[in-house]
Amino acid sequence: WLFLKMLEKGIAERRTQVVNWDPVDQTVLANEQVIDGRGWRSGAVVEKREIPGYYLKITDYAEELLAAVADPESKNYLAGWPERVRLMQENWIGKSAGVRFAFTHDIRDAQGALIQDGRLYVFTTRADTIMGVTFCAVAPEHPLAAHAAAGHAELAAFIERCRQGGTTEAELALKEKEGMPTGLFVTHPLTGEKVPVWVGNYVLMSYGDGAVMGVPAHDERDFAFARKYALPIRQVIAVEGEAFSTDAWADWYGDKQRAVCINSGELDGLPHKAAVDKVAELLAIRGLGEQKTTWRLRDWGVSRQRYWGTPIPIIHCDDCGAVPVPEQDLPVVLPNNLIPDGSGNPLQQCAAFVDVACPQCGKSARRETDTMDTFVDSSWYFMRYTCADNQAAMVDARTDYWMPMDQYIGGIEHAILHLLYARFWTKVMRDLGLVKADEPFKRLLTQGMVLNHIYSRKTPQGGIEYFWPHDVDNVLDAQGKIAAARLKADGSAVDYGGVGTMSKSKNNGVDPQDLIDRFGADTARLFTMFAAPPEATLEWNDAAVEGSHRFLKRVWAFGLKLQDLSPSAAEPAEAPGKLRRELHQTLQQVSFDYGRMQYNTVVSGAMKMLNALEGADTAAPGMPAALREGFGILLRTLYPVTPHITHALWQELGYAAQQGDLLDAPWPQVDPAALRQDTVELMLQINGKLRGALQVPTNADQSAIEAAALASAEFTRFAEGRAVKKVVVVPGRLVNVVV
RNA sequence: GCCGGGAUGGCGGAAUCGGUAGACGCAGCGGACUCAAAAUCCGCCGCCCUUAAAAGCGUGGGGGUUCGAGUCCCCCUCCCGGCACCA
Numbered sequence: 100w101l102f103l104k105m106l107e108k109g110i111a112e113r114r115t116q117v118v119n120w121d122p123v124d125q126t127v128l129a130n131e132q133v134i135d136g137r138g139w140r141s142g143a144v145v146e147k148r149e150i151p152g153y154y155l156k157i158t159d160y161a162e163e164l165l166a167a168v169a170d171p172e173s174k175n176y177l178a179g180w181p182e183r184v185r186l187m188q189e190n191w192i193g194k195s196a197g198v199r200f201a202f203t204h205d206i207r208d209a210q211g212a213l214i215q216d217g218r219l220y221v222f223t224t225r226a227d228t229i230m231g232v233t234f235c236a237v238a239p240e241h242p243l244a245a246h247a248a249a250g251h252a253e254l255a256a257f258i259e260r261c262r263q264g265g266t267t268e269a270e271l272a273l274k275e276k277e278g279m280p281t282g283l284f285v286t287h288p289l290t291g292e293k294v295p296v297w298v299g300n301y302v303l304m305s306y307g308d309g310a311v312m313g314v315p316a317h318d319e320r321d322f323a324f325a326r327k328y329a330l331p332i333r334q335v336i337a338v339e340g341e342a343f344s345t346d347a348w349a350d351w352y353g354d355k356q357r358a359v360c361i362n363s364g365e366l367d368g369l370p371h372k373a374a375v376d377k378v379a380e381l382l383a384i385r386g387l388g389e390q391k392t393t394w395r396l397r398d399w400g401v402s403r404q405r406y407w408g409t410p411i412p413i414i415h416c417d418d419c420g421a422v423p424v425p426e427q428d429l430p431v432v433l434p435n436n437l438i439p440d441g442s443g444n445p446l447q448q449c450a451a452f453v454d455v456a457c458p459q460c461g462k463s464a465r466r467e468t469d470t471m472d473t474f475v476d477s478s479w480y481f482m483r484y485t486c487a488d489n490q491a492a493m494v495d496a497r498t499d500y501w502m503p504m505d506q507y508i509g510g511i512e513h514a515i516l517h518l519l520y521a522r523f524w525t526k527v528m529r530d531l532g533l534v535k536a537d538e539p540f541k542r543l544l545t546q547g548m549v550l551n552h553i554y555s556r557k558t559p560q561g562g563i564e565y566f567w568p569h570d571v572d573n574v575l576d577a578q579g580k581i582a583a584a585r586l587k588a589d590g591s592a593v594d595y596g597g598v599g600t601m602s603k604s605k606n607n608g609v610d611p612q613d614l615i616d617r618f619g620a621d622t623a624r625l626f627t628m629f630a631a632p633p634e635a636t637l638e639w640n641d642a643a644v645e646g647s648h649r650f651l652k653r654v655w656a657f658g659l660k661l662q663d664l665s666p667s668a669a670e671p672a673e674a675p676g677k678l679r680r681e682l683h684q685t686l687q688q689v690s691f692d693y694g695r696m697q698y699n700t701v702v703s704g705a706m707k708m709l710n711a712l713e714g715a716d717t718a719a720p721g722m723p724a725a726l727r728e729g730f731g732i733l734l735r736t737l738y739p740v741t742p743h744i745t746h747a748l749w750q751e752l753g754y755a756a757q758q759g760d761l762l763d764a765p766w767p768q769v770d771p772a773a774l775r776q777d778t779v780e781l782m783l784q785i786n787g788k789l790r791g792a793l794q795v796p797t798n799a800d801q802s803a804i805e806a807a808a809l810a811s812a813e814f815t816r817f818a819e820g821r822a823v824k825k826v827v828v829v830p831g832r833l834v835n836v837v838v
Numbered sequence: 839g840c841c842g843g844g845a846u847g848g849c850g851g852a853a854u855c856g857g858u859a860g861a862c863g864c865a866g867c868g869g870a871c872u873c874a875a876a877a878u879c880c881g882c883c884g885c886c887c888u889u890a891a892a893a894g895c896g897u898g899g900g901g902g903u904u905c906g907a908g909u910c911c912c913c914c915u916c917c918c919g920g921c922a923c924c925a
Binding site for chain 2: 116512
């Protein structure tokens with residue numbers, strides 16, 4: 100329904116898209132199958148193919164999507180997001196300010212019409228180097244390339260080669276930069292010079308106008324290209340004190356900050372920004388160009404040639420074209436009895452699904468078999484969760500109550516795609532009047548990946564099968580590194596593929612249920628929390644889980660011990676100062692770490708508390724009361740991590756009778772009085788090297804500390820009579836004597 | 839290739855703002871208890887030299903800033919994540 104609304108509003112539209120096509124199996128390949136050497140279909144011949152599909156115009160929202168991650172002044176700024184995620188999204192959106200201008204030509208197609216009105220448009224961020232242009236390069240799919248290829252077999256073959264090898268950014272970037280002259284020339288807009296047009300495999304049709312100006316002297320890629328094909332290199336900017344040579348690239352050739360134009364007529368002497376402005380002005384006078392912002396972000400192609408996914412509610416009629424499914428016929432429901440066999444989308448063979456009457460003219464028509472990217476579903480599931488029982492509408496007022504979400508948690512692998520799509524989708528729903536939120540997620544915690552070893556081998560059929568780490572024994576090399584592995588079952592050899600993200604397809608996942616079965620849920624939770632901070636990448640290893648289990652047994656045992664210590668009401672809890680100081684200091688740290696979601700040190704803090712409690716002398720005056728206070732702090736601290744055992748102890752030991760259920764108990768407060776100390780230990784450094792420690796009164800001033808330092812035995816020993824040049828005192832921490 | 843992140847003992851990790859590197863735990867070693875084992879408890883545990891103490895070295899590698907660098911800056915190596923059709 101929303102998709103049809105988006106079509107109606109022009110946020111969605113149908114156009115052709117380039118996909119990775121397997122010419123042998125005649126199917127669309129997933130990128131994983133193309134990029135990943137471990138994929139089962141890797142090595143397949145891949146070519147680019149243009150097929151129709153539906154796009155969502157995420158680029159219309161580029162400015163707003165960018166502001167919330169890049170501009171702290173923006174009203175929607177995502178201050179609660181990790182810096183690295185904001186930065187990744189900023190780079191992905193890729194706003195780039197520059198100049199778009201045209202080289203003119205009078206190249207005509209077979210019908211005699213001027214190709215692109217006689218203008219070859221390019222985009223550049225370095226318009227100040229425009230006088231250094233010695234060639235232009237266009238994408239293999241560019242109209243000028245197609246035109247030149249007609250009747251030029253060699254060029255046609257080159258363009259055909261460029262069509263092979265996949266469309267992913269990684270592949271394109273790894274390809275060797277190659278080109279071929281088209282034999283065509285265009286006219287430089289300022290000098291009137293003839294400039295040769297090349298086809299370059301590194302020029303992307305999807306960015307800017309699919310053409311670039313070539314300035315070999317001041318762009319590293321153009322420099323390499325020009326050296327390879329012996330194109331002229333013309334220096335047009337200079338940096339004081341640097342000498343230019345066409346022999347090798349130097350970083351300053353591309354410098355913006357210090358660059359000054361030379362060999363550029365009226366631009367000479369201008370720095371970067373002024374020169375760009377001047378060039379834009381000169382081009383504007385001729386009607387050939389202007390300053391322009393270009394984005395790296397592309398529209399979101401949502402069509403997938405897959406069985407799974409939300410159906411695209413369109414019916415194709417020979418007479419009426421692409422007709423939306425009428426609202427009363429929604430939702431389009433997929434048949435659930437088809438079996439994907441790897442030969443393409445099985446929906447296409449399903450007559451019951453495909454054959455329908457055109458809603459407009461009633462003639463027999465064909466239902467769209469493409470389904471939507473599953474990112475579509477993940478872009479709004481969280482809003483639907485707030486009102487999942489509403490059968491009449493997508494969302495209702497409850498969504499406005501809950502959104503934006505206070506805290507979202509997800510893997511760092513979603514930093515760009517899912518989190519950008521969900522942001523876009525929320526804004527679309529807002530603009531269609533469905534929700535009020537501008538942004539879906541106020542705070543974001545990105546979990547690190549949990550990695551595990553990957554074992555695989557090729558099957559005789561040419562595929563790859565993966566083995567579960569528990570089913571193999573490692574074979575170590577001389578350095579003790581894993582070199583290969585053997586199947587436990589039959590000893591046969593298996594290849595070791597390093598570590599990587601746990602995934603079903605690589606068969607290297609771990610089910611937490613195993614730990615729960617062996618040790619219980621509290622131990623499984625405690626161990627997982629303790630292993631690493633949530634943002635960190637972690638190589639999975641549960642060898643230490645026994646330690647977590649042991650700790651919980653000690654907590655339980657201490658609870659039993661406490662039960663036998665009945666404090667008399669008269670005892671003052673303040674007496675055992677050392678224990679209370681230790682507990683409240685640790686509580687301070689734990690509270691801080693909870694706030695920053697560093698749960699591993701929350702657990703280690705709880706362990707410290709138990710160590711302190713266990714080490715206390717129960718016979719000391721006031722101790723039973725202090726222990727009871729301290730254990731109450733420990734239980735509340737640990738409750739979010741191990742709810743079951745702490746809840747039971749809270750109940751059994753009578754805390755609940757006095758303070759209510761643990762579920763409702765407030766977070767324990769640090770008692771400032773417990774932290775107070777009369778003396779403090781300062782580290783003593785001589786020339787920045789640690790040489791000892793000083794006990795000084797907590798309120799000692801700078802000169803008293805200095806005096807104590809100079810009077811110390813360590814000073815006498817390590818200063819060896821040298822004169823004191825400086826004394827640095829860091830209150831509460833250290834004193835450093837420089838001699 | 840590009841973007842982002844990471845590298846600290848045998849292992850997972852700690853060090854909040856540039857101020858005691860190795861908290862807490864695992865593994866290991868020694869001991870107590872036990873007929874014995876398990877469980878539990880106590881002690882040791884970065885490297886090097888050493889009977890010991892003291893000194894020296896030490897946060898992936900190289901350089902720099904600073905009284906002082908795991909932390910900041912520059913260069914490099916390796917590993918992980920993403921690169922738009924795995925989701």
